[in-house]
Amino acid sequence: MTEYGRGQGSEPWHPEDPLYGDGGWGGQQAHAGQQSPYGGRPQHYPEQPQQPQQPQQSHYGDWSDGGQSAYGQAQQQYGQYGGHQEQPYDQQQYAAQAQHQQQPYDGDDGWGGGAQPHVQYPADPSDPYGQQSAGYGAERPDFYGTPEAYPPPEPPGRRRTEPEPQRQDWDPGPDEGEHAFFAGGNADDRDDDADDGDGAGRGRGERRGRGGKPRKRRNGCACLVVCLVLGGGVAGVGYFGYQFYQDRFGAAPDYAGDGNGEQVTVTIPKGAGGWTIGQELKKKGVVKSVDAFVAAQQSNPRGKSIQDGVYTLQKEMSAESAVELLLSPESRSNLIIAEGKRNADIYQLIDKRLEVDKGTTAKVAETKWKSLGLPDWATNHENVKDPLEGFLYPSSYSAAKGQKPEDVLKQMVARATEKYEELGLEKKAESLGLEGPWQLLTVASLVQAEGTSHDDFRKMAEVVYNRLEPGNEQTNGMLEFDSTYNYIKNQSKLDLSLSELRNYDNPYNTYYTKGLPPGPISNPGEEALKGALDPTDGGWYYFISLDGRTSEFTKTNEDHQKLVDKWNASRNN
Template identity: 40%
Template sequence: MSDNDPLLTESGEELIPPEGGARRRRRRRLPGCVAALVALAVLVVLFYVGVTKGVELVRDQFADPADYPGPGQGKVVYTVEEGDTVADMGRGLKSAGVVASVQAFLNAASAEPGASSIQVGAYQFQKEMPAADALDVLLDPANILKNTVTIPEGLRVEDIVAILAKETDFNRARFERVLDDPRALGLPDYADGNPEGYLFPSTYDFGPKAKPQEMLAAMVDRWEQAASEANLEAAAERLGYTPHELMTVASLIEAEAARQEDRGKVARVIYNRLEGEETNGLLQIDATVNYATENDLGAVPTTEDLEVDSPYNTYQNPGLPPGPIEAPGDAAIQAAANPTDGGWFYYVTVNLRTGETKFAESYDEFLTYKNELREYCENESQGAC
């Protein structure tokens, strides 16, 4: 081999000598035409993808959005939440399988002025409904799924729980477990953890997913509304009592006043008796004794009942009982906060059929009304007294 002959590797590659006399392998390079072909192929692919996506975008813009022909099948419940927009509803319904596309729902809603005032709540749909039909479901508040429960005024907690257990899918134990943790209810601090009197009597529409904690908390929320409307805390300070004491007074008014026009007067009698020397602070209200003895609140206590050893026995213990004895409504809370002016210390319901009640400032006047009640019982009540 001469000095001019190239050095070859075992595989036949030429070794090119670097500076300094050392030799290195010569790298093979991709022919220019091949590289150009690869670049061209990449451009073709990118162009195809771009054109395809563009065509799809144009088609989506100008073609009718996907919509189910209907009528639908099966059942699905979707809930409209507070603050949901029409677009939120469309997305939720599409996700639930009710409508085929959000745009179809938006198109239906754009033609309906009422779509802007759809009410919060749970609605039942079929799957694969036409978007317009799904909108019609939401536009009718009668379609809101709810469990309507009415709690009358004047019930104790145990009676309220009995109604809830009867009218819902939960047993008494479920409600009682919630009541054992009063912090979950949102009771005011001055209730001292006792819900008696703070589960507000009203008609409630509970959603299909409502649990006992939500139901009871809703009743406390409704009580807070009533207390706010009556300015309960300000009224308590003005009258010289605590808010809890005013709630106790309200419960006594609920138990004692048969007619709306008498509530403010009954409130005044209670305050007069609490503060007057004539009565030594004794309220002598039958309903409190019945609460202590677990009798019906409207029962007539026996002599033995009147001697029961209980802080709720207002025949023997001066002042208010420890807390409410039942759930007062709006009118009773308002009356407790705004008693009628007057000097009465007594009242007697002289007609049990109409609820007519007379108020007296003196004991002698009170006895006169008692005799009137006795005559009513003898002549008109047919033994109801």
């Protein structure tokens, strides 16, 4: 039968054996306050009768050979670990070396201020198990029996992290039930208490943290910082809450008066609503907020009739004053293109408006017309004088100093293309006996140039279509419009002789060439376009204006000659 801690056939334990004293393997568990047998006079215990025990499997070796094998292995292992040979047992030297090891770790260069050599522990010849160390992972016994004792240090390469002892007898003290923050403690206090594994006899006032430094306690500064942070948070919430209230329920910020006298030019894009207009005005410093302008526009009965274009306003105007000025023609500084204007005249207007050299816009039109946005059906036509003719649509455009002529021309071409698509020129051209929308636009330009009022545009369009009819007996396909001759001559004369008109060889001269001219001769307006799209059906072939304001239409050449004679008689008088 083998007992735990003893081999079969081994010698009985010795009373002075440190491994069988208080806290050893063979005796009872030592108490915290019991004096170590090496701290004073050795204590002797009466031998207790041995109680038979059940055989146990131990990880200290095979005990069936009387402990000799395990003893030898443990002795060899310990000798290799410690790096020394066995020395004769000296009790005083052993106790002194143990006391020397009780040095605190200073955190800088090891134990006790420097690297310590491994302590030698000579074996007791009478103790066959004195060389054995505790199993790996097991709790090491206290060989000295003192509360302040620590196990001998291991080499740095083989040190193991010991589990943190669990606190079992913590006393909350007089601040029991209070939070550590208000009790003046901190989280480090609990960590320091847990590290003082042998400080049960010390008072709370004597406890210190690692390294022997006194504990840090909270003071009024930390409380002040917390209060400031909380106060700042409350102020921030209040500020944003106020802003939210102002945005949702408060009056929109607005200036007062008609402005500060500093003029500024504002461009309102086409189709812009109140919000977009307000953004442009705020960007230029005219109004203080977009919401104020939108509110003023909605309260004005004519607010939604603000047109696109360039306006001259003042900075820091009230939203109400800004709306009124935008509705007034006096504030508009747009470039106005009248109906029936030729491109040559429009180019000069753009130059003057942008304050660039004369001929700049005409040069841009001549060299960059393909990149200005013309539709496909408006390109690749022969003998065309100006490809942009008919596409500088009569309207109001934003044009001011600093803009590029190319940008202004793009606005006009885009406006014309949109209008022609809206009216359906491409869809209705074939039904009118024309080859395409380009010819329809040319007819509209003739109607615009020859007509004297909006009332006779439909009759004028019928005259064109009837004369273009193949085989008609009245004109034989000749249009004979003075406006086409004046266009190619870049003039606007009324007194033209028949010899002059019929002898000038040019594709645009309808007195010399049958059919329509190569392209439009002006920029027709909406009324002329609608007249060309919906002509009358009265059989009209001729027209003449006696007063320069209205036209008279006839079906036969005889009736027309009577009107010509009447006009000549009025001029001779």
